[in-house]
Amino acid sequence: MFTDKFLRQRSGTSLTREERAVLENAISEVRTLDARTTIARAGEPLSNSTLLLEGFMCRYVDDRQGLRQLVAVQVPGDFVDLHAYPLKVLDHDVATLTAVTVAILPHDSLNHINSTMPELTRKLWFSTLLDAAMHRAWVFRLGRLDAVGRVAHFLSETHLRLKAVDLSDGARFALGITQSDLSEICGITNVHTNRVLRQLREEGLCVFRSSLVDILNVEGLARRGQFDPDYLYIRFDSDDPDRERLM
Amino acid sequence: MTQRYALGSTHNQPGKANAEAGVVLLDGPHGIAITMTPYAALETGKSLMEAAAIAQTQISEPPYDRA
Structure with a gap:
């Protein structure tokens, strides 16, 4: 199962078997990527979101001198850029820190979940709010x-x-x-x-x-x-x- | 924002500087954590001393808090 780490051991929310199956079915592809690979750049239109299965990734912003500030580190089980689903473009870059394995979820699949499974949608929302809590x-x-x-x-x-x-x-x-x-x-x-x-x-x-x-x-x-x-x-x-x- | 928070952002504890590998590391007060070249540290130190001397003349009792 690719989604077994997603929201694991988080209070007040856990995925039902049916929800997990739906999320698994929404995955269109599993990819491995080398370390230090940028997978999304600020301002680029995005049509997929990425679930991190193995390895570490980060979000970062460069200053005008090109010096990098990491603004988030993603660990296995994290949706790296679920924000890109409603936003369509990100305001920061996303890159791998190590070699990683990721699952790709097309936004069309997330549209389907959004329109048919409100409780799973709330749990996906929970995960982005968790990111916001970590940002604070x-x-x-x-x-x-x-x-x-x-x-x-x-x-x-x-x-x-x-x-x-x-x-x-x-x-x-x-x-x-x-x-x-x-x-x-x-x-x-x-x-x-x-x-x-x-x-x-x-x-x-x-x-x-x-x-x-x-x-x-x-x-x-x-x-x-x-x-x-x-x-x-x-x-x-x-x-x-x-x-x-x-x- | 309450007065407590406003007062809390003026630090009365000094930072601590250390030399390491040819640079100066300044830790504190509070969220300050910077690395400076010896030149930048010297000039910052001078500037701080000058500003502190002027700041002391701008207040009455007590001149400054050593706590």
Whole structure:
């Protein structure tokens, strides 16, 4: 199943078997793409939306000097550009960070869902609102946190997002991004990122090495990044240790 | 926007600067996280000191908050 990670472990919403089947049938094609491939450019008309199955993608905006600011990172299970369905053109670029596998859903198929399945449409809407919630958290991160706080917040967020789709064991996850990507996410330089990662390691909070992240202290890392997971709408299992540590 | 938020955006805690790999990293106060060349850091430092001296003359009691 291609859609098994979509909205997995999100509170207040889960897809029924029928809805999942409809979404599966709406997929016209599954593609693999190389790392560092731009799949949509700002202003270009789009007629498909993309569900990320494997790998990591990002949305980004370049400044006038060509310096990139990542404004979102997409993980498996995310609809990368569902916004393009009503908007038809995006105001930012979308690219792969790693090699990825994606499912393509033509907007015509989404039109059909929209006109025949209001509850599934609401759930698709939920997923775009989840993106909006994350954007608000990213604004907070860049506007209010120092460099260590920004990295701590991002890694805390990513830890929970990946755990929700079974790509983190709760302490360790593969994050196929470079230190340079992390800099562009957190709006700091590579030198700054290097120092921050050293500091987080020395404080016993986390280790980021070769795109592998070990969270040594989930609660401490969240505290350092002022991370409150409410905006992710994660449905914690009753025996999930993060339920106590983060809520 | 409430007065609390307006006051909250004026920082009374200093930032912390560190030298690393030939550049200056400034962390804080609050959401500030920038990297400067030594030249930019020196000039920013001078500018900050000059502006701080003028700002002190613009207020009465207390001259500034060291807390």
